Amino acid sequence: MTDQKPLLQLIHVQQLYTSGRRQFVAVQDVNLTINEGEFVALLGPSGCGKSTLLRIITGLRRPSEGRVLYRGIPLEGVNPYATIVFQTFALFPWLTVQENVELALRARGVPAEERKPRALDLIDRVGLDGFETAYPRELSGGMRQKVGFARAMAVEPELLCLDEPFSALDVLSAESLRGELLELWLSGKIPTRAILMVTHNIEEAILMADRLIIMDKDPGRIVAEMPIALFHPRQRKSPEFQDLVDQVYALLAGQTQPEPIELGSAPGEPGRTRALPQITINDLAGFLEYLNEQPNYRADIFHLPEDLGVDSDHILRLTETAELLGFATIEKGDIQLTPLGETFAQASILARKEIFATRIRRLPLMRWLLNLLRRAEENTLDWEVVRTALELEFPPDEAERQLDILIDWGRYAELLAYDDNRGLLTLEPASVPERAM
Numbered sequence: 001m002t003d004q005k006p007l008l009q010l011i012h013v014q015q016l017y018t019s020g021r022r023q024f025v026a027v028q029d030v031n032l033t034i035n036e037g038e039f040v041a042l043l044g045p046s047g048c049g050k051s052t053l054l055r056i057i058t059g060l061r062r063p064s065e066g067r068v069l070y071r072g073i074p075l076e077g078v079n080p081y082a083t084i085v086f087q088t089f090a091l092f093p094w095l096t097v098q099e100n101v102e103l104a105l106r107a108r109g110v111p112a113e114e115r116k117p118r119a120l121d122l123i124d125r126v127g128l129d130g131f132e133t134a135y136p137r138e139l140s141g142g143m144r145q146k147v148g149f150a151r152a153m154a155v156e157p158e159l160l161c162l163d164e165p166f167s168a169l170d171v172l173s174a175e176s177l178r179g180e181l182l183e184l185w186l187s188g189k190i191p192t193r194a195i196l197m198v199t200h201n202i203e204e205a206i207l208m209a210d211r212l213i214i215m216d217k218d219p220g221r222i223v224a225e226m227p228i229a230l231f232h233p234r235q236r237k238s239p240e241f242q243d244l245v246d247q248v249y250a251l252l253a254g255q256t257q258p259e260p261i262e263l264g265s266a267p268g269e270p271g272r273t274r275a276l277p278q279i280t281i282n283d284l285a286g287f288l289e290y291l292n293e294q295p296n297y298r299a300d301i302f303h304l305p306e307d308l309g310v311d312s313d314h315i316l317r318l319t320e321t322a323e324l325l326g327f328a329t330i331e332k333g334d335i336q337l338t339p340l341g342e343t344f345a346q347a348s349i350l351a352r353k354e355i356f357a358t359r360i361r362r363l364p365l366m367r368w369l370l371n372l373l374r375r376a377e378e379n380t381l382d383w384e385v386v387r388t389a390l391e392l393e394f395p396p397d398e399a400e401r402q403l404d405i406l407i408d409w410g411r412y413a414e415l416l417a418y419d420d421n422r423g424l425l426t427l428e429p430a431s432v433p434e435r436a437m
């Protein structure tokens with residue numbers, strides 16, 4: 001629905017900050033245009049300057065260098081046409097839903113008699129009809145977020161800026177709220193002319209946006225742009241969608257090798273089935289966090305056993321896992337986080353699960369197990385049955401180890417559940433439909 005009329009333009013924008021005595025470039029030479037009718041998503045690791053850009057766009061900060069134009073006119077002071085919705089909404093706990101929304105209207109100078117009908121209409125539009133008199137504490141996280149949207153829309157912004165609006169919600173609430181926001185946006189029920197959404201969530205960006213802007217840090221800059229030309233409603237499981245997901249991950253993971261070579265094949269297929277390194281999620285997450293704290297996100301593998309106090313075999317398995325999942329690259333004895341690895345290390349637990357799920361779904365062994373469960377009665381299989389099947393590829397001890405890893409990783413990613421008492425593996429409902437893989 002892009003009309004190609006620029007709403008907002010950043011031209012050679014640069015932001016310097018001072019940290020102690022040192023001045024550093026937080027955002028370097030950013031050129032960005034948001035057109036009318038466009039939904040743009042901004043992706044990138046923590047610290048790449050996303051919030052800084054939002055502050056510059058909304059006029060809360062004047063950039064050290066460069067120009068900000070709104071409808072072709074240089075922006076002076078706060079941008080009256082833009083509003084930010086934050087990750088968590090600071091609702092006033094002593095006010096009802098309706099009063100919280102009315103307050104935003106009052107701040108906007110809407111006359112008293114108009115406030116009530118407009119607040120009720122907004123509450124209705126975000127799907128909170130019936131909760132007008134409820135207090136924030138009576139609402140679920142998703143419902144509070146909806147009040148936040150209603151408040152943001154009360155301001156009728158032309159440019160709606162969203163700063164990780166779904167990241168504090170559980171998976172189901174986040175998904176339903178994404179759908180509702182998209183419905184409001186696509187149906188033209190809100191006066192918003194463009195949306196700019198900051199997110200760590202790649203699938204969310206591809207699901208919602210018309211264009212992705214991918215940033216990296218040190219210094220914060222735009223490294224890639226990608227149009228998303230899929231029709232709405234977009235199907236996460238469609239091959240086109242999955243292709244785009246792969247492209248963005250590859251961009252972030254800096255993949256160079258064709259994947260079939262790296263990942264091996266699934267049991268029963270020609271080629272070698274690659275055994276998964278025996279590494280728990282906790283160890284992997286701890287390792288990525290450690291790398292994230294090193295200068296340039298880089299460490300000499302040779303020194304890692306001593307620095308981390310673990311044996312070198314364990315380090316090799318950790319580095320192999322990080323590389324296999326695209327979280328790190330290994331070169332000349334050094335391991336370095338990829339932007340995806342940085343994103344994972346810095347993400348919330350929920351975002352981590354989603355990133356991890358996307359990565360492991362691509363592993364032939366995990367794909368094989370999920371397909372096996374998909375075909376099983378009630379999507380459930382006995383542990384023993386799966387282990388025996390794995391023995392076609394691995395010696396008995398190894399088959400058991402592989403199954404333990406698959407369960408540990410699959411559970412964390414919420415792809416499957418495991419009932420330890422009954423020894424049963426079950427597919428999580430979200431994994432039931434066949435994915436295009």
Ligand SMILES: Nc1ncnc2c1ncn2[C@@H]1O[C@H](COP(=O)(O)OP(=O)(O)OP(=O)(O)O)[C@@H](O)[C@H]1O
Binds near residue numbers: 026049052
């Ligand atoms: N007011 C400030 N003074 C000094 N440094 C700052 C200031 N605001 C941000 N920074 C630094 O500038 C860099 C970019 O920060 P910014 O918050 O814009 O990144 P971000 O991509 O939004 O990160 P996150 O995803 O964690 O919110 C970071 O290194 C941050 O520490």
